[in-house]
Amino acid sequence: MSPNPFSKTIPFRPGNPTHLLNYMSLGDDSGAVLLDEQALRILKKIQEPIAVITVVGSYRRGKSYFANTLLGRHDGFKLGSSVDGCTKGIDIWDTPFYHKDKRVVVIDCEGIDDPNQEVPWANKLFILCLAISSTLIYNINGIIGRDDIEKLFLMTKIVSLIQPPNDHKFLPNLVVLLRDFQLDSPPDFVEYFLNRLSKVNEDAAKDITKFFKKFNVYGIPHPGIRQDAMRNMSEVDTDQLDPSFVEKIEEAVTNIFDDLHPKYLNASPMTGVAFAEFLERCVVQINDPSNTMLSIPSAYEATISYAAQKAYESCLELYNEMMDHMSLEGFPISWDKFEDVHNTAFEEALKNFIQQIIGSVDQIQTFQKTFRDKITDIKDQFYMKNSSAMREYHEGWAHKLWKEHVAHGLEVENLFDTDQFEEAIALFEQAYETKVMPGQEAIQVLNEFKTNQYKDAIKLLNTYGILREERANEMLARQEAEKKYYEILQEEEQLKAEINNVKIENEKVQNQLEEKVKGMEECLRNQEQQIREDCQSRLNNMQDQLIRTLEKKPSFWDSVKDLVGSVAGANVLENFL
Structure with missing residues (x-):
């Protein structure tokens, strides 16, 4: 039908x-x-x-x-x-x-x-x-x-x-x-x-x-x-x-x-x-x-917790999927791109999470803090994967470039003189710089070369008398100073990046929470306004009904006239008045 x-x-x-x-x-x-x-x-x-x-x-x-x-x-x-x-x-x-x-x-x-x-x-x-x-x-x-x-x-x-x-x-x-x-x-x-x-x-x-x-x-x-x-x-x-x-x-x-x-x-x-x-x-x-009794508060609390749990599951899965899509392109990727993908995924997941959770403002703030902690845990897992790939990438290039520019001059039959060695080291570092993906891993790998390969090379040349003791110590001291400088630089850059990332996340959280609270306040205002309008409407109707009733009610003297029952009697009363 x-x-x-x-x-x-x-x-x-x-x-x-x-x-x-x-x-x-x-x-x-x-x-x-x-x-x-x-x-x-x-x-x-x-x-x-x-x-x-x-x-x-x-x-x-x-x-x-x-x-x-x-x-x-x-x-x-x-x-x-x-x-x-x-x-x-x-x-x-x-x-x-x-x-x-x-x-x-x-x-x-x-x-x-x-x-x-x-x-x-x-x-x-x-x-x-x-x-x-x-x-x-x-x-x-x-x-x-x-x-x-x-x-x-x-x-x-x-x-x-x-x-x-x-x-x-x-x-x-x-x-x-x-x-x-x-x-x-x-x-x-x-x-x-x-x-x-x-x-x-x-x-x-x-x-x-x-x-x-x-x-x-x-x-x-x-x-x-x-x-x-x-x-x-x-x-x-x-x-x-x-x-x-x-x-x-x-x-x-x-x-x-x-x-x-x-x-x-x-x-x-x-x-x-x-x-x-x-x-x-x-x-x-x-x-x-x-x-x-049917306890609405206990049903509310159970529902609030359940909604939060479901929001955790679905929104963390959304974040995971967006980060996984990035990893399909293959690690390593630049840390700038990593943070861009994270920020996009975090913003989308946070937006969905804030929309799904319910409860009081305090409960919502607690839920979002837990959600953010969970996001951080997942992000750290992807971070470690990319960091490991980054390290492997830089180690590969460092060994390749060291072999290309330095290793052949450390063989007994082809030993560098002092100027050749310093020139080879400079060429190695310049070539390495062209392959670097900015981040702590690049600095760590270079510093490890300064600690190990550089020192071993200087000691080798010193052993064969190519480098005098004073010159060898001077070069070792310079390499150690550069290593510490790069370590400090690395920590400073990492701290700046972390502060900037936290600032970006805080702004996103603040914006989403403000929008959520604003919506809740608007809901409360609408409910209260609806109640006020309804009460006012009832009051107006009661007043109108009272006025209509009073208008229909006869005056005292009209009632007396009706009781007299005749026009003449009414005239007498009017003359009397």
Whole structure:
């Protein structure tokens, strides 16, 4: 069957539903939540910040259909026409889609009051949805009855079974859908909803405003089609639906996406790997019979550590690959090129690492320090390989050039005189200089020649009387002085290079950390701004409602006139006044 788009206003999202988790009953009112590995793999592939929209609520109330409209389609998640719930466990859309710098995952949850459910499963299901969602859509009957209100009150009490991280900012945006709403639309659905809620259960209304800093309410009218067509909503054409139904669906979906934020861990948005780990940690806690609460802090800490470990693995591998590519060209390479390749690889690996890690600023700084230490260890391994190749390279050339310029004049039948020897040494050093790759290895090899070959040659010529004792000692002293000079020069150059390299790395780390912290601060500001705007909007609506109420309320004397009941009586009163 071909896909069935909902409307042009809501983008059509290709894909199919797939199972995320289910519940296995173990008897005696106990059971275990089971995660699907294929669905977890889908989540782990998400590299952008992840946002999760979960649709929950009563079974057989169009919950799955609304989940489909979030995808811009009538079909998608399975719909049913029987009295039994259709969705079992939790299904996700297998193709997370991109929306405003984040990847969106839509979740369709089993009806929370399915008569075939076990009570522990219903509670665990709802707790899990509260913990993992960015936006939780609660789908209930448009005519708010006592039963619906009691379910909402139960929802707020379930929140108390979650140990929060210092506050309730981990809770999702709450959206309440009033389905088949037949009354005239109130000026403000949120105030209408809270008023209805307060009349039956004041605590429920207070808890919702306390726990959910951002929530909205939408009245969705009846689709306006016959009962037989309602049984096949996945196949219906949008033109068959009541325009007001389509309009309200479009309005709700558009606003839900406008208000959608990533799933945060503290001030850091989670990516797929972190979210999948967080989900698994929550499931482990829920399945533990000794746990009476879902501890968000412990799940957070485990997720933070896991995300850091995965970031270490992937980013160190990236650094290794880039450095390996350099080594394929063959060692030795110049130290300038070595540092250029390292800096490029380090910057790329660091950028990816900082993007992947989550947690507080202090935790992030600790992670990056550990990461940098690990990078240094890997760099040192490549350094030793290149240094060894460098030494071998210079030793090879030194021996070759010594043989070419000096060795033949140290044979007994061809011994140099003093001038010839000094000229040969000068030619050797000049030729060596043309082959040198700058670095400590070149100086070390030359100094070793001064210590060994030079001394042996001078002693040989001195033994045969070609060099006088004074001249030989003078040459040995000069070679020793040059050796020490080059050693000092080598140490100085090496120290300068190390300082420069550390400076470059520090700048890269500082820039990446500043960008990360700036992003976290921006996330916090956006969250706080969103809360302030929502509170101000509610306050404005309450003031408007109060003004409308006062305008409609009759004055005292108008009431007296009405009580008099006649124009004449009213005139008498007016004359009296």
